[in-house]
Amino acid sequence: MKSQHTQSGRGSTAQTISQILFLILFGALTFLGRIQLWFGIFLIAGMGVSLIWGRLYCRDVCPMGTAMRLESWIFKKLGIKRLATPSWMRHWIWNVLFLLAFGAAMLLTKRAGTPFPMLPALLGLSVVVSLVFEEGLFHRRICPFGTILSVTSRISRRGMKIDSSSCIGCGACERVCTTSCITRESEESKIRVIAAQDCIVCKKCEAVCPVDAITYRT
Numbered sequence: 080m081k082s083q084h085t086q087s088g089r090g091s092t093a094q095t096i097s098q099i100l101f102l103i104l105f106g107a108l109t110f111l112g113r114i115q116l117w118f119g120i121f122l123i124a125g126m127g128v129s130l131i132w133g134r135l136y137c138r139d140v141c142p143m144g145t146a147m148r149l150e151s152w153i154f155k156k157l158g159i160k161r162l163a164t165p166s167w168m169r170h171w172i173w174n175v176l177f178l179l180a181f182g183a184a185m186l187l188t189k190r191a192g193t194p195f196p197m198l199p200a201l202l203g204l205s206v207v208v209s210l211v212f213e214e215g216l217f218h219r220r221i222c223p224f225g226t227i228l229s230v231t232s233r234i235s236r237r238g239m240k241i242d243s244s245s246c247i248g249c250g251a252c253e254r255v256c257t258t259s260c261i262t263r264e265s266e267e268s269k270i271r272v273i274a275a276q277d278c279i280v281c282k283k284c285e286a287v288c289p290v291d292a293i294t295y296r297t
């Protein structure tokens with residue numbers, strides 16, 4: 080147990096370093112007017128990686144993820160709880176609608192000769208939405224990149240898994256989950272399950288499980 084927590088600590092430091100470096104790169108590309116190159120990074124580090132290892136892009140690379148992680152850290156320090164995702168926003172239809180809306184905005188503004196600054200707009204939106212709602216709302220329902228990765232990551236066999244025979248149903252994992260993707264197996268059961276397509280492999284759940292029921296399976 081202790082060594083697992085030490086590993087989580089190391090993993091968290093590596094995640095932080097990676098997030099800072101990619102945030103600097105994002106800022107530099109924006110400053111130089113070459114932000115379109117970020118779509119290449121998404122293609123490789125996002126879609127490519129997700130086919131094998133899951134949504135590591137959301138955890139280690141995405142500037143929206145980094146901004147929201149910082150926000151969550153501040154809210155936690157202040158002891159402020161944000162609102163859960165409203166029940167009417169829990170349907171996948173929102174993913175489709177946001178994906179279409181952002182795609183249309185990009186196409187129409189490009190035709191008009193003033194390209195829509197998609198990435199900076201998303202960064203601003205993620206920060207504003209997460210001032211009120213839990214981080215999971217943006218990760219799971221609003222972000223068009225997240226929606227694409229929730230499809231491509233389904234091909235991956237690797238991911239966080241809960242061993243149902245070890246789980247004692249304490250709910251600790253559900254309470255800390257970054258994307259609110261841990262739920263009860265059924266209404267009657269206390270055993271938890273992970274919606275793999277929405278998991279960003281942050282491993283917070285693994286760190287808090289009292290019986291080591293959660294691991295990254297390959």
Ligand code: SF4
Nearest residue numbers: 256278279281282284
């Ligand atoms: S690793 Fe665990 S805490 Fe993090 S998003 Fe996945 S299920 Fe949630």
Ligand code: SF4
Nearest residue numbers: 246247249250252288
């Ligand atoms: S923290 Fe571990 S024991 Fe508790 S509900 Fe989650 S998987 Fe089960």
